[in-house]
Amino acid sequence: MLAIKNLHAEINGTPIIKGMNLTINPGEIHAIMGPNGSGKSTLAKIIAGHPDYQVTEGSIEYEVNFKKINLLELQPEERAREGIFLAFQYPVEIPGVNTSVFLRAAFNAICRHQGAEEMDPIEFDEYLKSKMKFLDMDEKCLNRPVNVDFSGGEKKRNEILQMAVLNPRLAVLDETDSGLDIDSLRVVADGVNRLKRKDNAILVITHYQRLLNYIVPDFVHILIDGKIVRSEGKELALKVEEKGYDWLAQ
Amino acid sequence: MVTQTEKLNSLITDYFEKEQKLGAQLPEWMKELRQQGLSRFNELGIPTIKNEEWKYTNLSSLAERKFYIPEPQPFKELGELHEYLDPAEINVVFVNGDFHPKLSNLTDLPKGVSIVNLTTASAPGIQPFETHIREYQQKFSDPFAALNDAITHGGVLVKIDEKTVLKRLIHIVHVTCVPKENAILSPRTLIVLGKSAQAEVLETYMSCTPVGYFTNALTDIFLEENSVLRYTKAQNEGRQAYHIGTTRIFQKRDSLSENFSMTTGGMLTRNNLMIILENSGANTFLNGLYAVQGEQHVDNHTCVDHQAPNATSNQYYKGILNGNSHAVFNGKIFVKRIAQQTNSYQLNKNLLLGKGARVDTKPQLEIFADDVKCTHGATIGQLNEDELFYLETRGIHRELAVRMLCRGFVDDILNRISNPSVVAKLNKMLAPSFETFK
Ligand SMILES: Nc1ncnc2c1ncn2[C@@H]1O[C@H](COP(=O)(O)OP(=O)(O)O)[C@@H](O)[C@H]1O
Ligand SMILES: [Mg+2]
Numbered sequence: 001m002l003a004i005k006n007l008h009a010e011i012n013g014t015p016i017i018k019g020m021n022l023t024i025n026p027g028e029i030h031a032i033m034g035p036n037g038s039g040k041s042t043l044a045k046i047i048a049g050h051p052d053y054q055v056t057e058g059s060i061e062y063e064v065n066f067k068k069i070n071l072l073e074l075q076p077e078e079r080a081r082e083g084i085f086l087a088f089q090y091p092v093e094i095p096g097v098n099t100s101v102f103l104r105a106a107f108n109a110i111c112r113h114q115g116a117e118e119m120d121p122i123e124f125d126e127y128l129k130s131k132m133k134f135l136d137m138d139e140k141c142l143n144r145p146v147n148v149d150f151s152g153g154e155k156k157r158n159e160i161l162q163m164a165v166l167n168p169r170l171a172v173l174d175e176t177d178s179g180l181d182i183d184s185l186r187v188v189a190d191g192v193n194r195l196k197r198k199d200n201a202i203l204v205i206t207h208y209q210r211l212l213n214y215i216v217p218d219f220v221h222i223l224i225d226g227k228i229v230r231s232e233g234k235e236l237a238l239k240v241e242e243k244g245y246d247w248l249a250q
Numbered sequence: 251m252v253t254q255t256e257k258l259n260s261l262i263t264d265y266f267e268k269e270q271k272l273g274a275q276l277p278e279w280m281k282e283l284r285q286q287g288l289s290r291f292n293e294l295g296i297p298t299i300k301n302e303e304w305k306y307t308n309l310s311s312l313a314e315r316k317f318y319i320p321e322p323q324p325f326k327e328l329g330e331l332h333e334y335l336d337p338a339e340i341n342v343v344f345v346n347g348d349f350h351p352k353l354s355n356l357t358d359l360p361k362g363v364s365i366v367n368l369t370t371a372s373a374p375g376i377q378p379f380e381t382h383i384r385e386y387q388q389k390f391s392d393p394f395a396a397l398n399d400a401i402t403h404g405g406v407l408v409k410i411d412e413k414t415v416l417k418r419l420i421h422i423v424h425v426t427c428v429p430k431e432n433a434i435l436s437p438r439t440l441i442v443l444g445k446s447a448q449a450e451v452l453e454t455y456m457s458c459t460p461v462g463y464f465t466n467a468l469t470d471i472f473l474e475e476n477s478v479l480r481y482t483k484a485q486n487e488g489r490q491a492y493h494i495g496t497t498r499i500f501q502k503r504d505s506l507s508e509n510f511s512m513t514t515g516g517m518l519t520r521n522n523l524m525i526i527l528e529n530s531g532a533n534t535f536l537n538g539l540y541a542v543q544g545e546q547h548v549d550n551h552t553c554v555d556h557q558a559p560n561a562t563s564n565q566y567y568k569g570i571l572n573g574n575s576h577a578v579f580n581g582k583i584f585v586k587r588i589a590q591q592t593n594s595y596q597l598n599k600n601l602l603l604g605k606g607a608r609v610d611t612k613p614q615l616e617i618f619a620d621d622v623k624c625t626h627g628a629t630i631g632q633l634n635e636d637e638l639f640y641l642e643t644r645g646i647h648r649e650l651a652v653r654m655l656c657r658g659f660v661d662d663i664l665n666r667i668s669n670p671s672v673v674a675k676l677n678k679m680l681a682p683s684f685e686t687f688k
Binding site: 048049050051075076077079080081085086088091092094095096097101102105106109110113145146162166 | 635636637639640641642643644645646647648650651654655657658659661662
């Protein structure tokens with residue numbers, strides 16, 4: 001589904017990703033762990049198409065409906081329409097844009113592209129409420145501007161709500177667990193697990209092993225200084241939790 | 251006499267001839283007004299950018315033109331005007347600067363409401379107001395109010411009697427439909443609200459011919475004790491038009507004015523809004539929005555004159571500038587020594603979309619009282635790239651993302667208008683601007 005090959009990327013001339021390889025197949029859950037500043041969010045933003053990062057070497061290939069696409073050629077909104085979703089580490093507040101209006105605009109944009117029926121506001125409202133139920137979200141959020149005056153937990157739930165509404169093929173969750181108490185963490189993880197299917201994939205970026213008790217990965221990769229230094233099964237997360245990253249840094 | 255009209259004769263080719271024709275049958279008070287306006291305009295002339303009040307708005311192209319006063323026209327075709335006229339509202343129509351009673355619907359006005367041509371209004375009913383304005387006007391050198399005085403030969407008096415609460419919107423529509431370019435139009439409106447009266451007025455300017463002309467509008471408003479007026483001005487004239495509009499609001503004790511000024515049209519627009527808070531407890535809100543593009547120029551000059559204690563003024567103007575457009579905001583707050591416990595706020599926010607767009611914004615505080623709360627601020631910025639990226643990662647096309655953010659920017663200020671019919675009309679005028687946002 002996603003094949004990252006020898007990826008090098010920089011921002012303002014500073015290299016951040018320094019030769020990265022990663023392959024994700026449909027149905028898999030991958031976790032990337034690594035110390036602060038190792039380039040995890042950078043990778044997530046590059047996959048989503050953030051214009052500030054320059055890829056200097058390597059490639060990202062995305063396969064959808066047996067068609068291979070050079071992801072780096074697509075605009076962020078085109079990537080979203082092809083089924084790529086990023087749950088932001090720091091969701092952006094957008095004053096003046098109503099949350100439900102925003103969600104419907106996004107949903108309809110993606111439906112239109114994928115040839116599905118668009119929904120009118122009333123239909124969409126029903127659809128939205130069904131998605132909100134299992135995220136235990138306050139419906140009042142819908143009438144507020146996007147993420148404005150949302151608590152940390154509400155912002156993270158709102159990211160997962162968007163994932164639920166947009167139903168992506170590849171979801172990248174950047175530190176969705178940070179700032180969540182244990183109950184919220186369970187609700188959010190449960191929400192993500194419900195969205196897991198055989199034909200989609202999830203890339204979970206996290207700093208702590210904690211989240212991986214709830215969203216159980218097939219593979220764990222350790223990212224240090226822009227490179228993946230080790231890839232194993234889920235038990236690697238426990239080892240890191242116990243011993244830190246230093247022993248992997250060599 | 252000829253030397254006295256020198257400046258006007260060089261600006262308006264047929265002034266002298268029209269003056270004789272139109273001036274003859276006017277009531278005495280209006281003839282006097284015209285005389286005074288004439289000599290005042292001849293003293294002042296068209297200001298240049300050396301004049302501090304006109305530093306950022308260059309009128310040299312206007313001063314070079316030769317204008318003519320159009321003949322009163324038998325105008326029947328309402329055209330797209332229909333879209334804006336709601337029969338449930340009180341429509342007062344001006345065509346080419348002249349009040350047009352036939353196109354207006356004034357047949358069953360509610361009790362306590364009268365709307366008549368200024369020339370037929372009773373002189374004793376008007377004169378005190380005109381005298382009051384004249385005395386105030388002496389303090390300022392406003393050539394365009396004087397120019398309107400000099401040319402005026404009519405206009406409208408809107409009078410809301412004491413304690414009358416008018417629910418229907420009064421929509422004053424100014425349409426310009428001139429056969430050839432360089433017409434000068436001088437619409438004039440006087441609005442008087444009696445004690446404890448309440449009303450809402452929308453004044454719209456638009457044109458149906460894409461030629462260059464000059465609207466020099468004047469609206470004077472008197473708010474007696476405890477009265478409430480919601481007043482919106484929408485300038486949506488053609489892109490070749492000059493529009494200079496002066497609105498002066500005189501407020502008595504405990505009166506309230508909620509003003510909104512929107513500019514989408516015109517090649518060069520200057521909105522002068524002066525609020526004179528004459529007694530304590532008078533409050534005013536001045537909200538505004540400009541959305542301009544191409545080579546448009548819009549200049550909002552507000553002036554709040556706090557003459558008495560315990561009054562508040564609250565200003566919030568926002569602008570979106572596309573293309574090479576240029577906006578000026580100058581907010582003068584004047585607080586007299588006796589005007590203690592004045593509260594005065596001012597904020598101006600600008601969103602630059604066009605690479606060549608430019609804003610000059612400045613507060614101008616002249617405060618002579620010591621117990622005063624006065625704050626002001628201004629911002630000039632671009633769309634937030636993080637916000638755009640966030641929307642794009644949700645599949646929203648950049649163009650739509652830009653419009654969603656602009657919508658949010660605009661709604662923040664439009665939400666201050668409580669009448670949905672007014673908001674709908676303003677949104678209709680804004681729609682073509684939105685199509686240029688990307
Ligand atoms: N705009 C920027 N300019 C320069 N360096 C940056 C910029 N943004 C991030 N970085 C650097 O890139 C590195 C990786 O950051 P990031 O991907 O956010 O790390 P992580 O998510 O793993 O904590 C950090 O060293 C950070 O300081
Ligand atoms: Mg990060």
